[in-house]
Amino acid sequence: MGYIYLDNITVTKPHEEVVKTITEYLTDKYALATSQFSHSMGLESKEGYDNARHIIANSIGADDENIVFTSGSTESNNLAVKGFAHANKKRGNGLITTAVSERSVLNSMKTLEKEGFDVKILPVDENGRIKLTDLENSINDSTILFSFELANHEVGTIENYKEIVELCNKKGIAVHMDASLGYLHIPIDVKSLPVDLITLTAKRIHGPLGIGALFIRNGVKIKKQMDGGFNEMNLRAGSEPVALAAGFGKAVELFDREKDVVYTGKLKDKLLNLLRERIDDISVNGDIENSMSNVLNVTFHKVEGESTALYFDMEEIEVITGSACFSKSLEPSYVLMAIYNDHERAHGSITFSFSRYNTEDEITKTADAAKRIVDKLMEISPLK
Amino acid sequence: MSLPYGKKLLELFKHPHNVGKIKNPDAKATEGSPACGDMVTLYLKVDDKTHKIEDIKFESYGCASNIATASVITDIVKGKTIDEAKKVTWKKAADELGGLPPVKVHCSVLAVDTLRSAIRNYEESHGLIKNKVPTTRNDIIERLKHVMNPMKGLDIVKTGLLFDVIFEDGKVTVILELEESNQFASNLSNEIIEQLQTIWDVKSVEVKFNL
Secondary structure (H helix, E strand, C coil): CCCEECECCCCCCCCHHHHHHHHHHHHCCCCCCCCCCCCHHHHHHHHHHHHHHHHHHHHCCCCHHHEEEECCHHHHHHHHHHHHHHHCCCCCCEEEEECCCCHHHHHHHHHHHHCCCEEEEECCCCCCCCCHHHHHHHCCCCEEEEEEECECCCCCEECCHHHHHHHHHHHCCEEEEECCCCECCECCCCCCCCCCEEEEECCCCCCCCCCEEEEECCCCCCCCCCCCCCHHHHCCCCCCCHHHHHHHHHHHHHCCHHHHHHHHHHHHHHHHHHHHHHCCCEEECCCCCCECCCEEEEEECCCCHHHHHHHHHHCCEECEECCHHHCCCCCCCHHHHHHHCCHHHHHCEEEEECCCCCCHHHHHHHHHHHHHHHHHHHHHCCCC | CCCCCCHHHHHHHHCCCCECCCCCCCEEEEEEEHHHCEEEEEEEEECCCCCEEEEEEEEEECCHHHHHHHHHHHHHHCCCEHHHHHCCCHHHHHHHCCCCCHHHHHHHHHHHHHHHHHHHHHHHHCCCCCCCCCCCHHHHHHHHCCCEECCCCEECCCCCCEEEEEEECCEEEEEECCCCCCCCHHHHHHHHHHHHCCCCCCCEEEEEECC
């Protein structure tokens, strides 16, 4: 029996055609793509690279020159937040983000705070969203940027992104949207959504791990963060990762709303129904209504998350938990703590996340396993 | 595939020994809390005359290291006298398990701490503390480091939740920097009383809230 992979919120399985595309570039089209005045092989690489950029730009209604390739969402977020702050500090030193933003944004802000920027972190409600009035009230004359997630990277709640972008525009501050979760699942068109910066990544849409992009609207100033050559419109030095970019482009082409959104949503509903039938003490974390169709974050109360995840692994079902024991910092999920301020809820949380490669049968097996695991751990638990 | 756990640890995680409750135990102790991510409750049945541990059982809300360590130490001390049992260290338990990842040691320490607390509770409730040194205010504060602040996941002393301790004529008053209406007030109050009431020269424990 193979693994039942339910950790698609972290990384998805690359499509076969993505792997084929990457292999083709690594095997035959491996020349450096940097110069359009280079040799024929270099030109061929460049063509593939530019084509990938075009596909990605097109997917959000942008022009090709608005897309900068990066090594992934962490780098995109660093470039967006630090790059914007450094390039625009004469206009003001105020930065705002949310308590549930990804660490690459939160920690970029912490670094900027040490450099003298004034950082505000907005709290979130019981679904994981900020209050627009909080954002409005926290903007002052020195504020230059607000950074938020389109969909939360742990519970999948979709933010009120249109209202946020509109408010930032009205207030005259720039807005960065981290769409590393939500990209393609939630259609974005930068012609109608006046957002300044968008983080994109390939790893969550069946593309390769190790490549992402940053959309930068025309006229938005960004300071380069890594010194080197003049690649990527002089915003990101380094030899172009042609094969990964081509794989990213292929993944975007292969995105299929029916398979990736509608079908995964059915799997999510099925698992939640089965879990609720089988297990009494369970809470859904984040917003169940307006959230990523392929993400289900729940807490099995009175049993500890790392033990639960380890039992799932022993049944060859791959899930993650917000338990402190599972994390590198020995702290429970800061996302769940920000939403609920409840340690037990965070420690007992499990994230199930789905893709088109999961089957309904796998979902039934997972629900059956969950029942066995929770019963077993409840037997041991002093909290029953 | 290599999880950072040895075979023995995983085996005991799957099939832990000595799990459950003991009815009318001679001593019982709980360390940790769901808030700090690990919690162990341990029950002892001790022979009155020989002071040998006749039976020992545990319950755990914790990770694999915690469950496996509790299983190992309960196996080790079963049949031993309480004096022998007191000498069991987490290192010994960890060695039995084939070593533990450094980051997991704290989960394992908790299981051993719980054993020590259970034995101490036994000794105190059975009048076995040989040198009955009068308890000081500092001793009480040390004890309170075993009560976790569920809002922080760390103990109430370290997190500043403990405002003051008054210890006079066997009467302990613990004052917490907290509203009485706080959702955890009652739970904290119970845990503090449980921690302190077994001390031989403590006659009563009262918890007050100063906000």
